Amino acid sequence: MSMPYGPSILAALVVPPLYATATAGIRTMLRTVFVEVIAVVALALMWWERITNDQAVGIFTWVMTGLGLSLIASVTFSGDRRPDPLAPYRDAQEHLKQSARPGREPELRPRRRGPRRRDAERRQRPDPQPRLGALRPAR
Numbered sequence: 001m002s003m004p005y006g007p008s009i010l011a012a013l014v015v016p017p018l019y020a021t022a023t024a025g026i027r028t029m030l031r032t033v034f035v036e037v038i039a040v041v042a043l044a045l046m047w048w049e050r051i052t053n054d055q056a057v058g059i060f061t062w063v064m065t066g067l068g069l070s071l072i073a074s075v076t077f078s079g080d081r082r083p084d085p086l087a088p089y090r091d092a093q094e095h096l097k098q099s100a101r102p103g104r105e106p107e108l109r110p111r112r113r114g115p116r117r118r119d120a121e122r123r124q125r126p127d128p129q130p131r132l133g134a135l136r137p138a139r
Contacts, residue, residue: 016066018066025074
């Protein structure tokens with residue numbers, strides 16, 4: 001049983017670099033391209049035991065197409081990734097607005113602490129007033 005060579009199958013080599021660029025950036029895209037080339041060549045050698053010139057040109061063409069489209073996409077996606085310095089404040093305002101809606105109990109109240117937790121916290125905190133035994137002069 002053999003699989004016939006079809007260049008249309010190689011068009012799928014464009015998708016992984018594009019996805020890697022969209023989700024993680026250029027470094028991940030380059031790693032994806034290298035792994036993709038190694039995997040396709042290894043699978044072709046295992047399947048057909050040799051790679052013809054047409055197959056090598058097809059693999060190279062589709063991998064470079066994926067690389068080129070990914071580089072174009074990286075420029076497009078880089079404009080969307082500018083950090084917004086006010087984003088944390090906007091998120092906090094949105095949370096406050098959600099918690100202040102009528103008919104909804106505010107979630108910003110501190111929780112009550114049980115007796116075990118209070119005792120453990122007292123043991124960890126230093127005493128606010130020193131004990132009399134600690135004030136004795138050393139002899």
